Amino acid sequence: MLIKLDKVEKHYSAFHLNCSLEVPEGNVTALIGPNGAGKSTTFKMILGLIFPDNGRVELFGKDSKDLTREDREKLGVVLSDSGFSSYLDVQDVASVLHHTYSTFDRKHFLDRCAKFGLPEKKKLKEFSTGMKAKLKILVAMSHDTKLLILDEPAAGLDVLAREEILDMLREYMIPGDRSILISSHISSDLEGLCDDFYLIHEGKILMHEETDVLLGSYGLLKVTEEQYKAMDRSYLLRRKRESFGYSLLTDQKQFYQENEPNLSMEKGSIDEVITMMIRGETV
Amino acid sequence: MTGLLIKDLRLFKHQGRYYLVVIALCCVLQFFSTRDFSSFMTSYLSFMIVMYTFSSFSYDEYDNGMSFLMTLPCGRRAYVTEKYIFTVLLVTAGWIVGVVLRAAGYMSRFSMEGYRKILVEDPIYLLLVLIYAGCSIPALIWFGAEKGRTAMLLGVGILAFLVYAVMKSGIRIPLADAEPGLLLMVLLILCILVLGISYRASVCLMEKKEF
Numbered sequence: 001m002l003i004k005l006d007k008v009e010k011h012y013s014a015f016h017l018n019c020s021l022e023v024p025e026g027n028v029t030a031l032i033g034p035n036g037a038g039k040s041t042t043f044k045m046i047l048g049l050i051f052p053d054n055g056r057v058e059l060f061g062k063d064s065k066d067l068t069r070e071d072r073e074k075l076g077v078v079l080s081d082s083g084f085s086s087y088l089d090v091q092d093v094a095s096v097l098h099h100t101y102s103t104f105d106r107k108h109f110l111d112r113c114a115k116f117g118l119p120e121k122k123k124l125k126e127f128s129t130g131m132k133a134k135l136k137i138l139v140a141m142s143h144d145t146k147l148l149i150l151d152e153p154a155a156g157l158d159v160l161a162r163e164e165i166l167d168m169l170r171e172y173m174i175p176g177d178r179s180i181l182i183s184s185h186i187s188s189d190l191e192g193l194c195d196d197f198y199l200i201h202e203g204k205i206l207m208h209e210e211t212d213v214l215l216g217s218y219g220l221l222k223v224t225e226e227q228y229k230a231m232d233r234s235y236l237l238r239r240k241r242e243s244f245g246y247s248l249l250t251d252q253k254q255f256y257q258e259n260e261p262n263l264s265m266e267k268g269s270i271d272e273v274i275t276m277m278i279r280g281e282t283v
Numbered sequence: 284m285t286g287l288l289i290k291d292l293r294l295f296k297h298q299g300r301y302y303l304v305v306i307a308l309c310c311v312l313q314f315f316s317t318r319d320f321s322s323f324m325t326s327y328l329s330f331m332i333v334m335y336t337f338s339s340f341s342y343d344e345y346d347n348g349m350s351f352l353m354t355l356p357c358g359r360r361a362y363v364t365e366k367y368i369f370t371v372l373l374v375t376a377g378w379i380v381g382v383v384l385r386a387a388g389y390m391s392r393f394s395m396e397g398y399r400k401i402l403v404e405d406p407i408y409l410l411l412v413l414i415y416a417g418c419s420i421p422a423l424i425w426f427g428a429e430k431g432r433t434a435m436l437l438g439v440g441i442l443a444f445l446v447y448a449v450m451k452s453g454i455r456i457p458l459a460d461a462e463p464g465l466l467l468m469v470l471l472i473l474c475i476l477v478l479g480i481s482y483r484a485s486v487c488l489m490e491k492k493e494f
Binding site for chain 1: 285286287288289290293294297342343345346347348349350351353354355356357358493494
């Protein structure tokens with residue numbers, strides 16, 4: 001297991017994190033949830049930027065406090081609101097990385113920066129939001145890593161740039177022994193990239209599911225009040241009141257397709273699951 | 284740690300022009316004034332450079348940069364070590380520039396003999412500035428650059444008040460009439476002690492800090 005959070009708790013005055021999570025080797029795992037759900041706090045906990053009040057954080061099978069320099073070199077990080085000083089330029093960043101990571105390839109890094117249209121001698125503070133996002137990802141992938149921890153890596157990128165980055169991440173996963181933990185607000189990116197995802201809300205993990213299962217077995221039923229009363233409700237996870245009656249989330253789409261063929265059924269997506277799991281009520 | 288040092292040196296390089304202007308102004312004062320401004324050259328330059336090393340904490344904190352720096356492989360202790368090395372290196376370099384300019388300026392206008400008499404002042408400035416840095420860095424690490432600066436000013440204010448109170452009380456200050464060599468030795472030992480204690484305190488504070 002490359003990342004393991006075992007009953008990790010962190011208490012602030014207005015927020016409590018209580019979270020267990022695992023990222024196995026060869027997996028792309030997403031952490032999704034609305035703003036303020038605890039995604040960044042969880043990332044900070046994994047990276048040792050904050051300390052747990054209870055529970056245990058493991059990286060590469062070791063307690064996060066016991067990580068060596070060599071272990072940390074195997075980690076690539078993108079933080080949504082943090083990076084290199086914006087008073088540096090790309091050449092400065094390359095020099096810093098060259099003296100920080102033993103496996104950093106300066107020429108390869110600068111070539112990639114050029115490919116993504118990042119000028120070498122322009123201060124980072126003059127970069128657009130998209131350029132800064134691209135640089136953060138290139139920095140995270142500039143050395144030989146086993147694990148990428150990416151907090152909102154695609155924020156501010158246009159569709160084409162996002163697709164290029166996603167291709168880079170897919171290429172990164174080819175060797176098979178690497179993993180990615182990623183959070184993003186753009187669920188379509190996650191659906192095409194992730195093996196599984198955790199939904200976090202108010203500091204708690206509400207669900208953990210494989211993406212294939214979500215896309216294959218989850219469905220959204222749209223029913224009237226009468227249909228709702230008459231139907232079998234055994235496999236419903238959440239319901240939400242609508243003007244026409246109810247929206248219902250199920251993880252047994254096939255059951256309702258076979259037994260209630262007259263009901264309107266929509267394919268499950270990450271966005272709908274998030275909305276229903278958070279806004280909906282338990283059936 | 285070398286990577287962090289490169290980062291701070293590169294950031295300093297980008298400020299290079301500003302420091303060249305300051306050095307040029309110091310030279311103008313030194314060479315064209317009728318009075319001897321030579322001690323100003325060493326003391327001001329050393330002080331200005333130490334203030335820049337403090338502002339390197341601000342550069343790190345700008346846009347939440349500290350969180351990212353703490354994810355680099357070098358870790359928290361290396362960050363602290365780098366800050367002390369950077370401070371000592373840069374202040375010493377600034378001081379050497381000051382000493383050279385002072386010597387050149389003084390000897391071109393006054394006597395070589397006169398310079399020999401004031402020569403002992405220069406290391407005192409360096410040691411005092413390093414002691415000041417040693418007292419300030421733990422505050423900068425714990426409170427952050429902005430709040431740390433306020434804490435530093437408060438500290439300087441308390442120190443100034445204590446010095447004023449001691450002078451007013453008529454208490455005899457030890458070493459006030461000491462030989463310059465002895466004073467220098469005492470300051471050197473004090474500087475090493477302050478920097479050593481300060482470093483250990485900074486490492487402890489850094490290892491407890493959350494980002």
